[in-house]
Amino acid sequence: MKLYDVEASGNCYKVRLLASLANIELQLEPVDLANNEHRKPPMADMNPLAQVPVLVDGSSVLRDSQAILVYLAGTYGGLAWWPSHAQGQAEITQWLSFTANEIQHSLCAARLVQKFAAPLDKAAALAKSPAVLLLLDEHLRNNDWLAMARPTIAECAVYPYVALAPEGDVDISPYQHVAGWMKRLETLPGSLPKP
Template sequence: MTLYDLDVSGNCYKVRLLAALAGIELNLVSVDLAHGEHKQPPYIDTAPWGQVPFLEDGEVRLRDSQAILVYLARKYAGHQWWPDGAAQQGDVMQWLSTAANEIHAGPNAARLIDKFDAALDRPRALEISHQVLALLEQHLTQHAWLAIGRPTIAECAMYPYVALSEEGGISLAEYPAIQAWLMRVRHLPGYIGMPGVPDA
């Protein structure tokens, strides 16, 4: 099973993190986005959308980190990371959607601006960041984990760009419940870090 990967991508890290936590073996193939490798053959022939992460598992080919998390958890990690019940799946799924929407448009966008000089709207990214982090702080004040009372792929989806917030100029000092959650994730067995995010 091959994951086309970029080490500084939080979306790629989501997949690497789940694999490490769940003991799923991945063959990592680095894609050089800085030099446009993702938009050229042979990569574009393999992954027509020209994105990372991209997963190949036999005949299965998947783009989008959230979709890959669901697939890997369902096929290889059992119900520990992706629950069986409809309500429980819905609970997890709403956090995957938050990662793909508010976290993407907030902390992720702020990081892209500060770290990679992306031409995005910084005031809007900061506004969204503080809105979503305030909601996340409120939730984590009452819950140890994001969904169903235990770690799931919700943690893998949400953790990277929250943990990388300071690379976008967003301090987490005013969010103690978020900081405590980040530490709980870091102490999960098998946890791995990435550039900008500490190891356990």
């Protein structure tokens, strides 16, 4: 099973984090973004969004880090990280959407500008970041984990760009419940340090 991967990508880190936590073996295939490998075949055929990560498992080809988390956890992770019942799946999906939209356009976008000179509006991204972190902090005030009272793929989806946020000049230090949650995740067996 092959993961087309970029070490510094938070979206790729989401998948590597789950694989490490759930003991799923992945063959990493580095993608050369600087030479636009993601915009050329075969990468561009596998993902017309021209993004990493892409997972290839036999005849199955998947783009989108959230979709890959669902696939890996549901296929190889037992029921620990992605449950079989719709109530739990929906609880988790709330956070998959939150990372695809709110986190992507705040914490992640600020880092993309700062670290990779992406042509995005860093001021707008920074302006959205406190509300995102505050919502997380309020949720984690009363919950040890994002969904289902236990670590799930919601953690793998949300943690990476929170942990990497300081690289985009976002100050996460005021959010003590977020800090506690990060510490809990970082001390789970198999947790993987951020890139």
